[in-house]
Amino acid sequence: MARIAVIGAGMGAMATAARLAVAGHRVTVYERTAGYGGALGRHERDGFSFDTGPGLLHLPAVYRDLFVKTGKRPLESCVDLVQVDPGVRHLLPHHTIGVTLPGASHGGVAAALDGAFGAGAGERWNGVLGRARDAWDATRRPLLEEPLRADRTALAGDPYPAPRRSGLLRRRPPTLAEVAGRELGGPLGELLTGVVAAYGIDPERAPGSAAVLPYMEQTFGTWYVRGGMRALATAVYERCRERKVEFVFGAEVREVSVRAGRAAGLLLADGTEADADAVVCAVDPRLLPAHSPVRPRAQEPAGGAGAPSRLTLLLALRGARPADAVHRTLVHSPGLRVTVLRPDDPATRPDAEHEAVTVSAVCGPGAAGGAPGAPGPGELLELAERAVPGLRERLLWQEVRTPADVEAATGAPGGAVPAPALAGAGGRLLYPANATELPGLYRAGGWAHPGGGLPHAGMTGALVAGLIVEGAEFRGSR
Template identity: 75%
Template sequence: MARIAVIGAGMGAMATAARLAVAGHQVTVYERGATYGGAVGRYARDGFAFDTGPGLVHLPAVYRDLFVKTGKRPLEECAELVQIDPAVRYVLPDGRTLTFPGGSHGGAAAAVDAAFGPGSGDRWSAVLGRARDAWDATRRPLLEEPLKQDRSALGRDPYPALRGSGLLRRRPPTLAEVAARELGGGGFDELLTSRVRAYGVDPATAPASATVLPYMEQTFGSWYVRGGVRELATAVYERCLERKVAFEFGAAVREVLVQGGRAAGLRLADGTEVTADHVVCAVDPQLVKVPLTQDSAPARTEPARWYTLFAALRGARDADAVHRTLLGPVTVLRPDDPATRPDAEHEAVTVHAVVTEGSAPAPTAEDLLTAAARAVPGLRERLLWHELRTPADVRSATGSVDGRVPAPSLAGAGGRLLHPANTTGVPGLYLAGGWAHPGGGLAHAGMTGALVAGLIVEGADFRGSR
C-alpha cells in the first residue's frame, strides 16, 4: 500500500483518488478551498440555484465506468442523468431558429434540410462523417491512452481532406475554413463553429479535427444531472469517502518535494511537510512549485476565459423552451428542474460566453442579457435579478491563473493543442485534471483518473483504459 498525495479536489483529482483507493492505496487529497468539485460549483440565492461550471455532461460513459470500477452502486443510483431532447436550438444571425433532436444523426440532417434547403442535411452529415473518421483515428491515443513520447502522429490533423481542395493541399485548414468551405454561409457554418466555440476553442485557429466535439455530442448525446451538475461532483466525492479517501480542505500546497530524484511529498502553505510515495498534481501546475521538464510543462496555448450570467425570472418556463440554445458565442441554459427555482412560477436561466485569445472583447452583463433575450421570450419583463461571474470569480473559486479554463486536447495544429502527459520527468510525480492529458471538460478531466491510476498501479505495462 502506497501513500499518495493528490493536489486539488476537482473532478479529475477525485476520479484519480477513488480509483487509487480502490486499488488499496492510502490516498489524501489536499484542497486549497473549502469544498470539492473545483469549477463544478453551485450558486444559490432566493430559492434559485445555478451551476457555476459546466451545465451539461458529454460522454457520460467516463463517469459510469468510474462508478463501476470503484464500488457496488452504479452512477445511476448516485446521480440522475437525463439525456436532453432536443439536444440544442440554434438562433441564427438572421433570427431563424433550428432545433436538433437528441442523439439522432438522421433527425439532425432533416432539421438542416428544413432550415437550409434540400441537400443541406447531406452536407452536414458528410462533415460529421469525416469527423467520425477523425474520432476513430484519435479516440484511444487522445482520450483513453497515456500520451506517447512521440507525439508527431497527434500533431497531424486526422480530418480527411476533400478531393480537389486547393485549400487542403496548401495547408491543413482551420475549423472555420472547413465550416465555410463545406457548409457555406448564411448561418449554416454557425452550426459547426458555435458548437466548438462553446468548449473554449477558437474556430479561427483550431484545426479541422475540432469537428470531433460536435460529433461526440451528436453521437453520445448531451446529459443533464437532476439538481444540477454539482450533484455529479457530490456523487464522486461521496464515492471517494466510501473508498476511505481523506480530504484536507483549506490546505494550499506550495511545493512538491523531491528526494533522491523522485517525488517524496508536499510542502503546504503553512510550512507543514507531508511525506508520500506518489504525488498527483491535479491543478494548474503554475499554481504549485512543481519540478516539471520541458515535455511536461503547461500547454503553450492561451486557455479560454468564461463569463457566466445567472438570471432569476418570474413566470413559468414556456412550454416550447429547450434546455440549451446557442447564439454564436453565447450559450443559454434553461433546465426544466424544480431544484433550480423556488416554484413552478419562476425560472432559473444561465448564460455562458467564452472569450478566447484574439476574439471579441469581454462581454458585459448587458451584452449577455441582450443575447439571452433572443432565446427567452419576455426575459426583460420577467427579470427579477441577475448576477455576472467573471474570470476573477473563477480564479477565486479554483485558483486558476487569470481565471482561465482549459479546453479538451485536439489532434493537429502541430501538437499545439495537446496537454502535458500524465507522467513527468520526476518518478512518482503525475499530472491529472483538465490541465493534463487529455485536457479540460468533464469527460476529458475525468479520464485522467483512469490514466493516472493505471500508470501508478500497472506502471510501464499500462496501455490505456479498457
C-alpha cells in the same frame, strides 16, 4: 499499499483518488479551498439554484465506468442522469427562425437542417460529421484512452480527412473555419464553428479535427443531472469517501517535496510536510513555483496556454418556464456565441411560477466584461433575450460571475478554463503527459492530458491510476 498525495479536489483529482483507493492505496487529497468539485460549483439565492461551472455533460460513459470500477452502485443509482432532448437550439444572425436539433440522432438532425436550410443541408452536415467520425476513430485511443507517448507524431498531424479540392494542391491541413467555409458555407458553417467556439477554441486557429466535438455531441448526446451538475461532484466525492479517501480542506500546497530523485510528498503553506510515495498534481501547474517539477518542460506540449475564461449571468425570472422551452440554446452573434441554459428542473427554482436561467460566453482570461473586445453583461443579456422572449420584463435579479470568480473557485490564473485536447496543429493543442520526468510525480485533471471538460478530466483518473498501479507497462484504459 502506497501513500498517495493528490493536489486539488476537482473532478479529475477525485476520479483519480477513487480509482487509486479501490486499488488498495492510501490516498489523501489536499484542497486549498473549503470544498470539493473545483469548477463544478453551485450558487443558491432566494430559492433559486444555479450551476456556476459546466452545466451539461458529454460522454457520460466516462463516469459510468468510474462508478462501475470503484463500487457496487452504478452512476444512475447515485444521480438522476437524463438526456437532454432536443440537444440544442441554434439562433443565427440574420436567420429569424432558428433551428432546433434533436439529441443523439444523425437522421433527425439531417431532417431538421433540411427543413431549416433547404434540401441537401442535412446531407452536407452529416458528410462533415462522417469525416469527423473518421478522425475520432483514428485518434480516440491515443488521444483519450492512452498515456501521451513521447513520440507524438501520430497526434501532431490533423486526422480530419478533408476532401481534396479539384485542381488544387492542398499545402496544409485546413483549419476548422476553412472546413466550415469550404464544405458547408453560410449558416451551416456557422453552426459548426459556433459549437466549437463555445468550448473556448478559436475556429480560425483550430485544426479540422475540432469537428470531433460536434460529432461527439451528436453521437453520444448531451446529459444533465437533476438537482444541478453539482450533484455529480457530490456523488464522486461520496464515492471517494466510501473508498476511504481522506480529504484535507484549507490546505494550500506550496511545493512538491523531492528526495532521492523522486517525489516524496508535499510542503503545505502552513509549513506542514506530508510524506507520500507518489504525488498527483490535479490543479493548474502555474499555482506551484516556476521551478516545480510539475511544470511542463520545454519539450512538452504547452497545454491550455492562453486558455480563455467565461463570463456568466445567473438570472432569476418571474413567470413559469414555458413548456416548449429548450434546455440549451446557442445564440450566434458576429464574433460571439452565447449559451443559454434553461433546465426543466424544480430544484433550480423556488416554485413553478419562477425560472432559473444561466447565460455564459467565452472571454479572455482576466476579462471582467470591460476589457477591449470582451463581452459585457449587457451584451450577454441582450443576446439571451433572443432565446428567452420578454427576458427583461421577467427579470427579478441577476448576478454576474467574472473570470475573477472562476479564478477564486479553481485557482487558475485569470480564471482560465482549459479546453479539450485536439489532434493536429503540430501538437499545439495537446496537454502535458500524465507522467512527469520526476519518478513518482503525475498530472491529472483538466490541465493534463487529455485536457479540459468534465469527461476529459475524468479520463485522467483512469490514466493516472493505471500508470501508478501498472507502471511503465500500462498501455491505456480498457
